[in-house]
Amino acid sequence: MSRVLMRGNEAIAEAAIRSGLKCYFCYPITPQGELVEYMARELPKRGGVFLQAESEVAAINMVYGAAAAGVRAMTSSSSPGISLKQEGISYIAMARLPCVIVNMMRGGPGLGNIAPAQGDYFQATKGGGHGDYHLIVLAPSTVPEAAELVRLAFELSDRYRVPAMILADGMIGQMMEPVELPEPVEPEDIPERPWAVTGAKGRPKNVITSFDLEPEGLKEMSLALQETYREIERNEVRWEEVETEDAELLIVAYGTMGRIAKTVVRLARQEGIKVGLLRPITLWPFPYEPVRELAERVRTVLTVELSAGQMWEDVRLAVEGRAETPFYGELGGVVPSPKRILEEVRKYVG
Amino acid sequence: MSVEAAIPEGYVKVFSKPKALSDAKYTYCPGCHHGIITRLVAEAIDELGILERTVGISPVGCAVFLDRFFNCDFVQAAHGRACAVATGIKRARPDLVVFTYQGDGDLAAIGAAETVHAANRGENITVIFVNNGVYGMTGGEMAPTTLPGQRTTTTPLGREPRLHGYPLKISEMLAQLEGPAYITRQAVFDYRHIVRAKQAILKAFRNQLEGKGFSLVEILSTCPTNWRMTPVEAGRWVAEHVVKVYPLGDLKDVG
Numbered sequence: 346m347s348r349v350l351m352r353g354n355e356a357i358a359e360a361a362i363r364s365g366l367k368c369y370f371c372y373p374i375t376p377q378g379e380l381v382e383y384m385a386r387e388l389p390k391r392g393g394v395f396l397q398a399e400s401e402v403a404a405i406n407m408v409y410g411a412a413a414a415g416v417r418a419m420t421s422s423s424s425p426g427i428s429l430k431q432e433g434i435s436y437i438a439m440a441r442l443p444c445v446i447v448n449m450m451r452g453g454p455g456l457g458n459i460a461p462a463q464g465d466y467f468q469a470t471k472g473g474g475h476g477d478y479h480l481i482v483l484a485p486s487t488v489p490e491a492a493e494l495v496r497l498a499f500e501l502s503d504r505y506r507v508p509a510m511i512l513a514d515g516m517i518g519q520m521m522e523p524v525e526l527p528e529p530v531e532p533e534d535i536p537e538r539p540w541a542v543t544g545a546k547g548r549p550k551n552v553i554t555s556f557d558l559e560p561e562g563l564k565e566m567s568l569a570l571q572e573t574y575r576e577i578e579r580n581e582v583r584w585e586e587v588e589t590e591d592a593e594l595l596i597v598a599y600g601t602m603g604r605i606a607k608t609v610v611r612l613a614r615q616e617g618i619k620v621g622l623l624r625p626i627t628l629w630p631f632p633y634e635p636v637r638e639l640a641e642r643v644r645t646v647l648t649v650e651l652s653a654g655q656m657w658e659d660v661r662l663a664v665e666g667r668a669e670t671p672f673y674g675e676l677g678g679v680v681p682s683p684k685r686i687l688e689e690v691r692k693y694v695g
Numbered sequence: 696m697s698v699e700a701a702i703p704e705g706y707v708k709v710f711s712k713p714k715a716l717s718d719a720k721y722t723y724c725p726g727c728h729h730g731i732i733t734r735l736v737a738e739a740i741d742e743l744g745i746l747e748r749t750v751g752i753s754p755v756g757c758a759v760f761l762d763r764f765f766n767c768d769f770v771q772a773a774h775g776r777a778c779a780v781a782t783g784i785k786r787a788r789p790d791l792v793v794f795t796y797q798g799d800g801d802l803a804a805i806g807a808a809e810t811v812h813a814a815n816r817g818e819n820i821t822v823i824f825v826n827n828g829v830y831g832m833t834g835g836e837m838a839p840t841t842l843p844g845q846r847t848t849t850t851p852l853g854r855e856p857r858l859h860g861y862p863l864k865i866s867e868m869l870a871q872l873e874g875p876a877y878i879t880r881q882a883v884f885d886y887r888h889i890v891r892a893k894q895a896i897l898k899a900f901r902n903q904l905e906g907k908g909f910s911l912v913e914i915l916s917t918c919p920t921n922w923r924m925t926p927v928e929a930g931r932w933v934a935e936h937v938v939k940v941y942p943l944g945d946l947k948d949v950g
């Protein structure tokens with residue numbers, strides 16, 4: 346493993362290349378410009394394809410094509426661009442193609458701004474486009490974790506033939522931290538893709554489609570997809586706990602807010618307030634069970650987000666009345682200080 | 696694979712289905728030119744011997760079932776995005792022969808940007824563009840290619856260019872770009888034109904094999920069902936009226 350100082354966006358790009366990325370398609374948008382530029386510089390040198398598309402719509406459909414052809418493919422964007430990709434992502438999900446999509450969220454709705462925000466949680470975790478589908482959604486809270494989760498995103502996406510999303514924001518994208526980069530994968534480590542369109546030579550033809558006009562046929566495809574989702578829910582829930590053993594108040598926060606919440610836990614403990622943190626790493630599948638178990642032991646489960654309360658809905662579904670479930674959120678790209686969150690914590694303890 | 700009936704003594708086989716076509720029944724309406732065009736593409740694939748390395752991209756439109764008709768690998772694309780999907784496949788695996796087959800709504804309306812930019816990049820793909828002047832699959836609404844005065848379900852009084860726009864001559868537009876190698880407009884309303892269209896399709900595939908880049912064959916087609924004509928009347932309509940707005944012939948050919 347090599348340890349280097351890197352920006353989040355660059356670490357994601359480098360980790361993707363080391364994960365055997367063959368094709369990357371993009372359309373420029375802040376705050377993930379460094380990712381695009383890194384790919385433009387590095388990927389062609391290392392045997393991959395970099396292509397700046399005419400739009401996010403085109404970029405995701407190029408990913409659809411490259412993934413159908415059986416190579417590791419990726420695109421990255423930020424909120425408005427991810428909205429444009431939704432039809433394509435829905436096709437990719439139903440066509441059972443693996444790929445990785447990076448969303449460096451920004452403030453919204455509309456053009457919003459480029460400051461850190463978490464307003465795309467619903468879109469990322471509840472499907473986003475049309476139809477009954479999910480993405481595997483991974484939320485890093487540090488630069489090294491971003492690099493690690495990129496590798497995991499490719500692996501899980503391949504294993505389940507479900508597209509995976511890295512969900513972060515400009516804070517993670519632009520901050521510099523020391524990173525342990527993953528070792529480059531060998532081509533033989535990438536799972537075979539007997540279903541890919543590579544030319545029907547010596548085998549029956551392969552067809553990549555999300556379409557079946559017959560309700561019974563489409564139902565079958567949909568049920569197979571749902572079965573995969575249940576399997577992912579059983580096997581792939583990931584989260585981190587900080588000082589939860591004796592906690593009286595549990596903070597649930599992810600990504601940038603998860604990182605800030607760690608400082609809140611430390612500050613609160615210095616004051617003798619027993620605060621713990623549960624930081625979901627997979628937003629889908631959401632760690633319902635771990636949140637539920639902790640909710641049995643604490644009085645308060647405080648959700649903290651850079652949104653009007655999106656993950657909060659999942660937290661309440663998990664807690665189901667076992668504890669009180671207040672919410673604190675900031676909007677518009679305002680990032681609260683640990684002290685500000687501590688004030689919020691104090692409302693519910695003592 | 697097809698079930699070959701035994702040829703009786705004294706008979707000679709003069710006509711058969713291209714190997715590139717499966718036994719699946721066409722879903723096109725009887726007499727629709729889509730059927731002829733699909734067959735011509737299959738014949739071209741046979742003649743070039745490229746079936747085992749060809750990937751087709753079906754559009755959303757009456758050709759959405761194309762993957763069933765062919766014996767090669769296929770990808771079904773979102774409405775209008777076939778050229779972007781083709782780009783992804785071709786860039787990932789340049790050894791494959793990649794073709795799209797798209798209607799006029801698909802290629803010239805919702806997918807105009809993807810078409811223009813794939814052409815402008817000179818993507819080394821083959822595009823079969825079936826222009827029937829309407830949205831066939833959804834029930835005969837106006838397409839960007841609909842003729843002035845033509846009645847459709849969304850222009851019940853006829854297309855009024857000042858209100859609904861003019862017929863979009865996307866092949867002429869594409870021919871202005873530096874990227875494409877070959878842009879041509881053909882028709883299949885009689886034998887002579889079918890033979891020419893076939894030659895154009897062959898050339899568009901050969902260009903790809905030779906690495907010449909983006910080649911598009913527009914084919915003036917019919918929609919007897921939504922035009923409310925018999926197949927014979929529809930063919931005659933193309934020969935007499937449609938070709939006046941969309942003249943046949945090569946628009947660009949780098950040789």
Ligand SMILES: Cc1ncc(C[n+]2csc(CCOP(=O)(O)OP(=O)(O)O)c2C)c(N)n1
Nearest residue numbers: 755756757774798799800801829830831832
């Ligand atoms: C995003 C999206 N918008 C609209 C449709 C509905 N739709 C299906 S086919 C079609 C038009 C097809 O017309 P054309 O491309 O000319 O093909 P044709 O059927 O005439 O061969 C439309 C609008 C769709 N499937 N997806």
Ligand code: SF4
Nearest residue numbers: 723724727757831918
């Ligand atoms: S609706 Fe029109 S274009 Fe479509 S198959 Fe029928 S006749 Fe052909």
Ligand SMILES: [Mg+2]
Nearest residue numbers: 798799829831
């Ligand atoms: Mg049409």
